[in-house]
Amino acid sequence: MKKLTNSEIENKIENLTDWEFYDNALHTDFEFDNFKDCMSAMNRIAFECEALNHHPEWTNVYNTLDILLTTHDAGGVTELDFKLAKAINRIVEVEE
Structure with a gap:
């Protein structure tokens, strides 16, 4: 899998709700109602x-x-990271 350029990452992350790119990685965090839900x-x-x-x-x-x-x-960061990030957002049901 090919590493994406910073420009490619910045373009793709615009379509990814609640994720940021820094320190050579995609980052997000979620807060749930309780430990069990998390x-x-x-x-x-x-x-x-x-x-x-x-x-x-x-x-x-x-x-x-x-x-x-x-x-x-x-x-x-590669396409695989974006694929997983999108799947995580679907699982957690992130509001766009």
Whole structure:
């Protein structure tokens, strides 16, 4: 998978609600009503990650989930990161 240029990333991220590009990765965070809802979302996202064979760097503290996407093999952000980010937004049902 080819690493995208900063210009390509900036163009693509405009169509991706609640994600930012910095430190050579796509970043977002979500706040849920409680820990159970957060863990439920993480489990649903995990199934999509396995299907794509692409896994996020993420942290969870109580009801918050921070996600970082980058393709380590490519040394930066690729189309696969955008594909996973869109799937995550569908799973979490991000409002546009």
